[in-house]
Amino acid sequence: MTDPNNLMSAMGGGVDLSGLAQAHQQRQQAAPGAQGAPQGQAGGGAAISLPDAVMSGGEAELEQFSQYSTQVPVLVQVYSQRDPDSIALTPVLEELVRSADGRLIMLRIDADAHPQLGGQPSVLALVGGRPVPLFQGNPPRDQIVQVVNELIQVAAQQDVTGQAVITGADAAGTGEPAPKPIPPLHQEAQDALARGDVEAAKAAYEQALKESPADDDAKVGLSQVNLLVRLQGKTLQEIRDRAAKDPNSIEAQFDVADLDLSGGHVDDAFNRLLALFSKVDSENKNEVRERILELFDVVGPTDARVIRARQQLTNLLFA
Template identity: 45%
Template structure:
């Protein structure tokens, strides 16, 4: 997980690390701060496409816009997105969250250089501000957004969007979460991954076919394993001891958490091929857990399963 960049030198951060010129295409009549560029009242969280991105780019000249690059197959994305939405909603119009499905919007994915997801960047005055990649705890999201607001203020972007009454109301047709799932989500938002895991385990005990609880439990266990781990120290330890199973498992967890799914699978498959019988069992079990977390529909899981099968037999 990377650290947020917008800290001490906002001018440097805003020097076009990402080229968005090909996506601008804004109408000549659109002026910074005009109402036509803003989302409707209550739309603090909006879905953005390649076609509608120019409006969001203009909006960023009035209010900072957080860009959440995600995909449906990405487990860490599903963990992070509710946290982003919650924090943006609580800021009551000081930020807008724009969600980009990278699979459906390849032009935006390319423009933001989304090599791994979830990836979170911001737009301030039409310029990109890199924030972080991977699923991070709620408190870290809050800290990064506080820094983003400071960067925006230093660059003269201090407008707000009226959230309206809709922002405080859940859609009437949105189904309520089962009690144990709701307890798990509340625990995750509080950073209490142990309590969240217990809630999901209870849900699975009551209904072993509860796929949402199974995936949620896998995500929480991953977050437990990577919580507080220093990425560079973990990589250094793994590089210095290629046969150390625990060290390699840790880096693989960090890679999946950061969206580097193929890197994680390649690391563990190479480790499996070189490991002894007992260690092979440990590595295989972690691979199967990560496969479940990423999802069988992901082509990277299919490819890794085939490699694992060929190594086993």
């Protein structure tokens, strides 16, 4: 884990938290005696009450959680639904945070919805209002557990030893209900991803769709897991070499599109498959169309790139 004293280390393309660090310094200058406050009240703030130990948000929530971190250490996950590592990492982090009984909280930031906060998916911490880069990608679970334990220890060394109260209801008293529980088969799929068993996750989502064909969340989850399954055991170089050697191979072009999508090159993936759809004979057009539609599900139906590519596909279908 990054040395907590080197809090302004580069994030390697992740979230730019220099503004938070500056805000923290200003608060410290305004209240230099804030360090070392009693347990649960570090920084002199009110006790933290949250509906869930894991929350989602953007710039305003990031600033709020920076303030919370003077009392309780905070994990920040910058994620993307187009990134397989993000998909696999999320249930692991959520499980660890929720099992900490309020001694650790987490803010999730959608990098696609909040591009001003950073580009690449990554995980960092906030301790005492200061950012601590942790890791990128999806390390093995035991390494993540070690990092989280070290984070709590580092926070304790800095007297950040509070405990958030998880209410299960809206903390602001608006009367909004707590989030709906995750359906059992969805939870089974997420648990399988957390332990790296993508085949079990696929089976769980398939069963969910069998029981409820209109379950859109299961459909998206299955599409994301299928992408992980297809890329397993294949290297970037192998995929690109095969496509270059056999440009007429549908499967080879499918693999490159999967690779592009997993790397965030969404337009490249769609354009490749749309071009392939135009070239293949009538017998193979439906196969290519089905793969394009599946990748639409991975990215999400409201994404501008999906909307644009869907229109192009429609034009090709009726050309």
